[in-house]
Amino acid sequence: MSAMLPTAALLYEHVRRVIPPIEWPAFAEDIEAILALKRERNAIILAHNYQTPEIFHCVADIVGDSLALARTAATIEAQVIVLAGVHFMAETAKLLNPDKTVLIPDLRAGCSLAESITAEDVRLMRQRYPGVPIITYVNTSAEVKAESDICCTSGNAKAVVESLGVLRVIMLPDEYLAQNIAAQTDVQIIAWKGHCEVHERFTPADIRELRESHPGLVVLAHPECPPGVVAEADFSGSTAAMSDYVERQRPRRVVLMTECSMSDNVALAHPEVEFIRPCNLCPHMKRITLANIRTALEQNHHVVTIEPGIAGRARLAVERMLAV
Template sequence: MTAPANLPVPVWRDELEHEYAALAERLEPLVPCLEIPLHLPWIDAINKLKKQRGAVIMAHSYQSPEIFHGVADITGDSLGLAQAAASCDADLIVLCGVHFMAETAKILAPHKTVLIPDREAGCSLASSITAADVRALRAQHPGAPVVSYANTSAAVKAESDAICTSANAVQVVEAMGAPKVIFLPDEFLGRHIAKQTQVEIVLWHGRCEVHERFTAQEVRHVREQFGTKVVAHPECSPEVLAEADFVGSTTAMGKWLAREKPARVAMVTECSMADNLKSQFPQTEFIKPCNLCPHMQRITLQNIYASLRDLRHAIEIPDDVSARARAALERMLAIGRRESV
């Protein structure tokens, strides 16, 4: 990956090999070994600059290992990162993830500066629905509350009654106390919820471009070929979920691995998730029938450094939108967060 224009390239220094020996050992099974000497100068430059800035770097579980392990101070799922943004001491946050995640962090930490290294790091789910679409759905289903998945823009969150994650979606839907709930925007997650509740679910037809590509045939092939356990994210199709040994959020997947300790596992989700869990579960062999998120891959060590150096790209949300979106998020937090088990 080339550096952004006009960005000096950090150069290798022999002392980096000693200073980052433990990190290099951790990264060796996760990234091509020839890349490690290319990553270390950038990692070193970022770590020094974030200290100078008093910044905190947060990375989603789908970020590549050199970011997740190399420069991130806080890692986790989108909601966990947003909550950490609100509670951490730093006033400057670099959010290594996609745009809706940085927005959510800004909503919960409105007085802090939240940067995203690449403003074009989007999400097919978030872009599948607009605030106007939500208002139209309300008109079609009078009185039905709107529960929006975290993978939505600030403007859509502002039109919602409550937000949910894949871990607590059923809990939030049922807490609305209504016979019918509009659920946005992930169709497959919505269908997964509908099987677990008596509440009528009104679906939108958004899909994650990463998870919708998996097929049941691929999952069966992996199981038969490798004799592996299969865990899948609920953004996958119902046919894929039916083939899985466990279905859960990114956080729940990690908890399942810790509990079950499988000899082999295929993680039907974004590829970097498995890469980042390998060092935590060395006893497990990870089979990778996975797909990379093109938006997550837009975040690189180079543009993280540029973001810190130039304080770009700052997330700005109109006050009225932020306040209404925060109310929807706080309603979810009041309901609570329950991980799949």
């Protein structure tokens, strides 16, 4: 550890509870380089809550869930934005910052939800249900957003649904999110059949087994989980809402039914809380690494571009969401 540069050494003190000392030297050089490159290029890194701790706690400038990153992206002053997350998040940042350079470190960082629906699918839904507003989850491509009336995230979906003042809406593409929100409102919600490949794997039986093995366990579930999982949980909310719950309630023992890096990132702020980790990894989020963040800043890739005609309509749907 003595060979570490001072900045890396200070950062390691913050993450040592979740990153073993033997792993740290492999990260330290990239971290130092990234910090220098950010200064040189007037760059900022936005990282989703599912990023690994060496990214989330050591190089990111802004962290949060999809809603927080979208809100922040609308106010950024830096000239270069690196999105440590998946492609639809980078597109959203570009929509809200059309004159800035937005980089995604790995073009393969996709999303099963985004891949479950196309712009043509949305147009067909509009034909099938004329006059019914279409709410599109942010976990979608810019082309899909451009065909919708307004976007939502898991953190604001209920508010968006009820803000429209109608009896029936279409919510695309996450079927489970739509069903879970429908249970909280009188608005009828027409759903699509898209699922998150991480959250769909959780089951009510998983929760019952965890409670039996860990007495006193508090269960927090993401609303992309199946409704049976949400019903078994003590609380359901976005990644930001789950983090806030831990901060507020300080449960003695907790499990977050979501992508497993989330637990590592929240645990660092709460050493008094025992985190039980049923690890479901998102293969797309894990394509983002310190090494390719560094390369993105060094080589200016991969630059996110959106066709202007699509961008204007998609931006309007995102801005309507941010206004709710």
